[in-house]
Amino acid sequence: MSAIDISNKQFKTLANLIYSESGIHIHDGKMELLKSKIAKRMRATRISSCSSYLEYLIDNKDEIIEFIDTVTTNHSFFFRENRSIENMIRFLTDRGSMTGKGNASFHGAVGNGVASSFKLWCAACSTGDEPYSVAIQLLERGLDFNILATDISHSVLNVAIKGIYSSERVKNVPVPLLHRYFQKGNGKQSGFVRVKKTVMEHVAFKKFNLVTDAVPQEQYDVVLCRNVMIYFDNATTENVINRLYHALKPGGLFIIGQAESLMNMKHNFKSLKNTPSTFQK
Template identity: 55%
Template sequence: MNSILFKPRELTELKDLVYKTCGINLHDGKLELLKSKVAKRMRLTQMDVQQYLSHLRSNEREVIEFIDTITTNHSFFYRENKSIEYIVRQFDHHPKKETKHFKIWCAACSTGDEPYSAAVQLKALGLSFSILATDISHSVLQVAQRGIYKNDKVKNVPLPVLHRFFQKGTEKYKGHLKIKNEIRQHITFKKFNLISDRIPGSDFDAVLCRNVMIYFTHQTSEAVVNKLYHALSTNGFFAIGNAESLMNMKHRFKAVAGIPSLYVK
């Protein structure tokens, strides 16, 4: 079924659906990926092309499952950690850190590696904090909520942090580690669409939106960046992925000197 033939209008309909739903721009180089993912859903639903397209038009749940299938989720602990490290250090130097509760929003949290990475660094310094971690994919949120990861996912985590905040798996979980509850209790995981949902507040001290805009068009990225600007409190930090850029966008963020991909409101 991977070799199914799509009519041009059918591919256009699928690409438009993906773009409208989550902002991901499936250019021509991604067509084979799109075809293989559609084939997977067709196998699972036991439908042909026409039946599946009709099903997508009328079934919101299937749209969610389909988007879930095509979104790429490659993540690991302490990935591109320099910007998070800088934010944590600034929080630790805050003049009111003893009484302040820091709020972070991980706006594309994938399988949870990023919010947990930030949380263990904040916890190690004894700071008061909460993290809202959101993603459009319900399946990656389920992984994040479980908080269980293969050992290779945490190979960049310093050993003292690993020993303090992770539990070693045994028996069927041998080769895995679980985030301890003292870290998990600081994080709330929720489904969120960066394109269509309203921001969950305007008083975050930092917003992390990393390695997701690489899938967006320039226009969509600019809209998301300016949307997230309003989620931050004054002097709040905004971090994007190292492969991303705000160049040629209209925005009000100021770059943080010496820290790539980090901005301040």
């Protein structure tokens, strides 16, 4: 296959397509990166001409998503940036232990003060490391919960649903939890682990586009949207966070990545003391 040659016009067309479909902003300095991603997808689709591939891409919604998936970096592992999760779990545990103390607005406690199941949404779950990490720690606290885990990419969701990961991905998981919630692979699966059913049954995976899809009508106690807004420009980020605001129950938590910020954004979230990545509705 010859070297990829893409005109400035083609680059702008492709960048605009990616932006409109996903909110991901590709600036001019990313042309060489984009060329390498085009080459990768040309090999996968067995299309030999760059112009033919671009025509195919524009007319094929599924291929657009596959291409977007190659542009983003799915760098994920278990217990990543876990301090935010620990803070969240303490918050939920405190709310779960409050019986008859006026906390019904937060987590749907019934009239007798007994808490119902917590509902969480991992809105950019990638390969599933995040929702499974959250589920494991909630199970350890004995909390009743369900997690909706969504992503724009079919390929990462397929990985998540299988629940099989390299041992490198779980190196941050404490050994007792590793033994309790993962099954070690043997033979051809040596060097891999599988998430146990006791964890997986609490997580439902679904394809979802943060920019274009309608936000679920069901409201959540916690929405996590971590390490995806780094790909967005300010306008898209502001749009996404305000859409997700409406998916939260009153008093619910919104958690972003450590490298992300809501500064200079118009929103109604309240900052929480000593938890820079966590906000409250």
